[in-house]
Amino acid sequence: MTDQPTLRDGELVLRPWELDDSTATRTLHDPEIARWFDFPHTPPPEDEHLAWIEGTHAEWAERRKATFVVDWRGEPAGTVDVRVQEPGVGVLSWAVYAPFRGHGIAWRAVRLLVEWAFEALELERVEAHVNPDNRASVRTALRAGLRREGRLRGNAVLAGVRQDTLVLGRRRDDPHPDTREGFTSMLDSTLPTKRAIAQGVLRSTTGGLLLCELVYKREWDLPGGVVDQHESPAACVVREVREELDLEVRAGELLAVNWLPPLQGWADATVFVFDLGTVEPDAAARAHLQAREIRAVHWTGPDDWATRVAPYNARLLRRLHQHRGGTLYLEDGTPTG
Ligand SMILES: CC(C)(COP(=O)(O)OP(=O)(O)OC[C@H]1O[C@@H](n2cnc3c(N)ncnc32)[C@H](O)[C@@H]1OP(=O)(O)O)[C@@H](O)C(=O)NCCC(=O)NCCS
Structure with a gap:
């Protein structure tokens, strides 16, 4: 018993x-x-x-x-x-x-x-x-x-x-x-989660667009980074620019949302691209770069994008160049529909 x-x-x-x-x-x-x-x-x-x-x-x-x-x-x-x-x-x-x-x-x-x-x-x-x-x-x-x-x-x-x-x-x-x-x-605990990335477009009064030359990859990229848990994309881009470049910016208009499909071991991600405003060209020279991530920053134009940035980013930057207000929705840098 x-x-x-x-x-x-x-x-x-x-x-x-x-x-x-x-x-x-x-x-x-x-x-x-x-x-x-x-x-x-x-x-x-x-x-x-x-x-x-x-x-x-x-x-x-x-x-x-x-x-x-x-x-x-x-x-x-x-x-x-x-x-x-x-x-x-x-x-x-x-x-x-x-x-x-x-x-x-x-x-x-x-x-x-x-x-x-x-x-x-x-x-x-x-x-x-x-x-x-x-x-x-x-x-x-x-x-x-x-x-x-x-x-x-x-x-x-x-x-x-x-x-x-x-x-x-x-x-x-x-x-x-x-x-x-x-x-x-x-x-x-069962719902899917997606990676979010926040980046910013900082322009100079002479028309350049700021790109970062990175330590860990060949292609230049917009400043920004991966959004932390419980952090908003807008707060992320401000934090990343402060950490990477030691510059204080404000996240302005949302210029584009760009969904990136899975690539080479990376899961898919959604990129939020904010307008960070316009500064004098010497702002780049005043930036203190976070040496373990950023080698240099460059003011760039359309001629640089074809050779310096990843193809999906070249598509995004060309779209943004022609962009006249509103938020673009892109997939892999390309408009849908
Ligand atoms: C798993 C098992 C115990 C479920 O028994 P059950 O009494 O039919 O389960 P319940 O009626 O409590 O249903 C539990 C949930 O499973 C769902 N479910 C039941 N059969 C399902 C199926 N074939 N596919 C998907 N979901 C199913 C039910 O809809 C319910 O979810 P919901 O409430 O959200 O609708 C039974 O199928 C079984 O004995 N399987 C073989 C043994 C086994 O797999 N053991 C576990 C090893 S880890």
């Missing part, structure tokens, strides 16, 4: 496995379960299944792992478990048998398990390792209140093929998934 508790949430009950459960559940193992757990055959042979049930009792006795039958309206519908991987950290796993799928049983069972495990097993964190193609399980983890934390490249082998793994996790002190902040944080 095990002292493992029974957990309840309305019609959903998590209870310890019993040897008698094998008859009703063994043949419910389907190819979907075999696929994601990399089981060699489905259903498992009877002796193996019984030994597995006995194993769950031994693991609980040593508090290494808690495995529960998921009962739905009195019928065994699946299994969930949490394995104590190291003190304070539990690793979750789950399966719902085919006839019971699609009714919200999995995520409710996982959430019930997690909230019990935080208290009863004194866990500080739970996590799940899910194949990115296992969309039902990724959704199960998220709806259970775990956040997507990262992707481990090629750390697992499934059906003989090396695969990536998504890590999803929940901390004991995270806002509860039923609160607005908890829900938003979960959703936020």
